[in-house]
Amino acid sequence: MNRRQFIGGLSCGAVAAIGAGCESAACGGAAARTAGIRIGIAGYTYGRFKTDEMIAELVKNDMHGLCVKSHHLPYEAKPAEVKEFLRKLSDNGITPYGAGPIAMNDEETAKRMFDYVAAIGVPTMVGVPGEKKTVDGKERIVSSRRMCELCAKLAGEYRIDFAIHNHGENPKTGNPYLYPSVEKSWDYVKDLGPRMGFCVDIAYTFADGYDPAEILRKYGDRVFDCHLRNVSDPKNGSSGAPAHAGKIDYLPVFRALKAIGYSRWCGLELANAFLEPSEMNPGANPYWIPQSLGYFRALAELA
Secondary structure, eight states, X not given: OOHHHHHHTSOHHHHHHHHHTSOSGGGSHHHHHHTTOEEEEEGXXXXXXXXXXXXXXXXXXXXXXXXXXXXXXXXXXXXXXXXXXXXXXXXXXXXXXXXXXXXXXXXXXXXXXXXXXXXXXXXXXXXXXXXXXXXXTEEEEEEOHHHHHHHHHHHHHHTOEXXXXXXXXXXXXXXXXXXXXXXXXXXXXXXXXXXXXXXXXXXXXXXXXXXXXHHHHHTGXXXXXXXXXXXXXXXXXXXXXXXXXXXXXXXXXXXXXXXXXXXXXXXXXXXXXXXXXXXXXXXXXXXXHHHHHHHHHHHHHHO
């Protein structure tokens, strides 16, 4: 099924949501929630926004789930500040469902980050546990079995699911040294218990030549989060495009999520929308956010 056939088969309401860019609460958020796959936002998307500005954007676009990023709640936040942040989210109908991505390269930092996530009260940490090593003549932060073992221990103690975020195998557009793909990260976590899994970045997975739907089906019970973004360049997972106009066919992705019984949030991660238009992000503009939300919500209903 191509996009024209897909859109032709949608309900009038879903098509209207996509065409209008989902600029109001009438864009179908309720439909997406009843479909079982909930579309939220990765806080990194609004990294350039102050906390109150970010919340206002979420309200405007009928977004009710947030993966918290330190841009909006610093790691050093005191209990009163965490409480005030959570109050603001609650007052605006926003559920914090996770936190991250969070980098940690030593035991002290890891424990502090687990304390941070526990204070927010979310069930999932999107993490990047690395360690310093000299590779190819340079000191780099690389994938670490030792840190994964530590995080598995802490995940059990704190009862928090730990989702490793993949950042791409291509050295020009991603990071081949630090959990580049789910496939190349599996050996680090496969025997560390059910709380160690993945936040699957669909764009990087696709750009690395994998079928995202197959990856989701293969590692289904270890998929704790998904980052959704379409790409303008099929070889560049860092490129951006509105969901309906990119190179990734997302209908099989949502069908795979349904097939594995996925009932967690997926986060739209599209900071590209706020960058200057470029070859990597042609036509970039803030309307990519509501446009992508409308499209993904329609797909979640159709899948």
